[in-house]
Amino acid sequence: MSTTVLDSIIDGVRADLDTRRAATPLARIRDLAAETTAQRPAADVCARLDGRDTVGLIAEIKRSSPSKGALADIPEPADLARSYEAAGATAISVLTEQRRFGGSLHDLDRVRTAVDIPLLRKDFTVEEYQIYEARAHGADIVLLIVAALTDAQLAEHLQLTHELGMRALVEAHSADELERALATDARLIGVNARNLKTLDLDLDGAAALLPTIPGDRFAIGESAVLKKAHVETYARHGADAVLVGEALVTDGDPEATARDFLSVPAQTDERRNR
Numbered sequence: 001m002s003t004t005v006l007d008s009i010i011d012g013v014r015a016d017l018d019t020r021r022a023a024t025p026l027a028r029i030r031d032l033a034a035e036t037t038a039q040r041p042a043a044d045v046c047a048r049l050d051g052r053d054t055v056g057l058i059a060e061i062k063r064s065s066p067s068k069g070a071l072a073d074i075p076e077p078a079d080l081a082r083s084y085e086a087a088g089a090t091a092i093s094v095l096t097e098q099r100r101f102g103g104s105l106h107d108l109d110r111v112r113t114a115v116d117i118p119l120l121r122k123d124f125t126v127e128e129y130q131i132y133e134a135r136a137h138g139a140d141i142v143l144l145i146v147a148a149l150t151d152a153q154l155a156e157h158l159q160l161t162h163e164l165g166m167r168a169l170v171e172a173h174s175a176d177e178l179e180r181a182l183a184t185d186a187r188l189i190g191v192n193a194r195n196l197k198t199l200d201l202d203l204d205g206a207a208a209l210l211p212t213i214p215g216d217r218f219a220i221g222e223s224a225v226l227k228k229a230h231v232e233t234y235a236r237h238g239a240d241a242v243l244v245g246e247a248l249v250t251d252g253d254p255e256a257t258a259r260d261f262l263s264v265p266a267q268t269d270e271r272r273n274r
């Protein structure tokens with residue numbers, strides 16, 4: 001089988017993970033996760049998504065990406081996070097992958113000190129260690145990418161996520177992956193317009209999958225939003241929220257743009273019917 005972009009990203013993620021685990025063993029990160037929860041239990045993003053009549057927004061903090069290269073310096077992620085929170089963002093996604101996305105757990109720490117809204121640790125979760133680590137650094141949500149995990153791993157990682165009081169955003173790209181995502185008991189189901197194996201982008205293809213997500217889940221349209229019309233495309237197909245990175249981090253006024261995206265009506269009738 002040929003190596004995909006996703007495979008090579010995950011090779012780097014595993015190497016970085018080994019370095020962190022050598023410094024902070026599993027037993028220690030588990031204790032740190034418990035200490036964090038004792039101080040501040042994970043916030044439930046579902047409560048913020050429930051009953052909205054406009055689309056929700058998970059606003060992302062991302063310096064670079066494998067498809068676009070450098071996007072923005074973001075010298076202080078806490079400042080950007082405050083703008084997102086002021087705009088009314090439902091949650092903030094913090095890229096913590098270092099090699100391709102220029103993020104770190106330090107970014108997550110900085111953002112956690114600045115805002116109270118739920119935080120998604122956006123990384124390529126391949127081992128349980130990363131889920132403890134997410135909680136230890138104050139995350140409320142972790143990302144589980146269907147394409148990167150077996151069904152057994154998905155189920156195990158989801159169970160641990162729930163045991164730690166967090167939610168998982170289970171991300172699919174194709175109809176087959178979406179079926180696997182829906183076979184789990186995750187409440188947050190994302191459809192990513194970007195194929196992580198090839199980096200190809202297909203907004204309409206992703207939007208077309210959203211109506212097949214049952215109304216007892218929250219449907220998140222991910223990637224490819226460069227303007228309000230793209231948010232409207234996802235919303236028209238029944239998205240409860242959109243996940244936006246590039247358009248916000250490259251914007252001179254991310255707060256105003258986030259506010260504008262958040263004004264798009266959600267298709268509440270359509271969701272009730274499905």
Ligand SMILES: O=P(O)(O)OC[C@@H](O)[C@@H](O)c1c[nH]c2ccccc12
Pocket residue numbers: 060062122123124145171192222223224225243244245246247
């Ligand atoms: O910058 P965009 O096109 O608005 O995309 C945001 C987000 O959806 C994207 O960063 C993303 C979606 N799924 C991922 C998985 C890993 C890394 C990154 C991602």
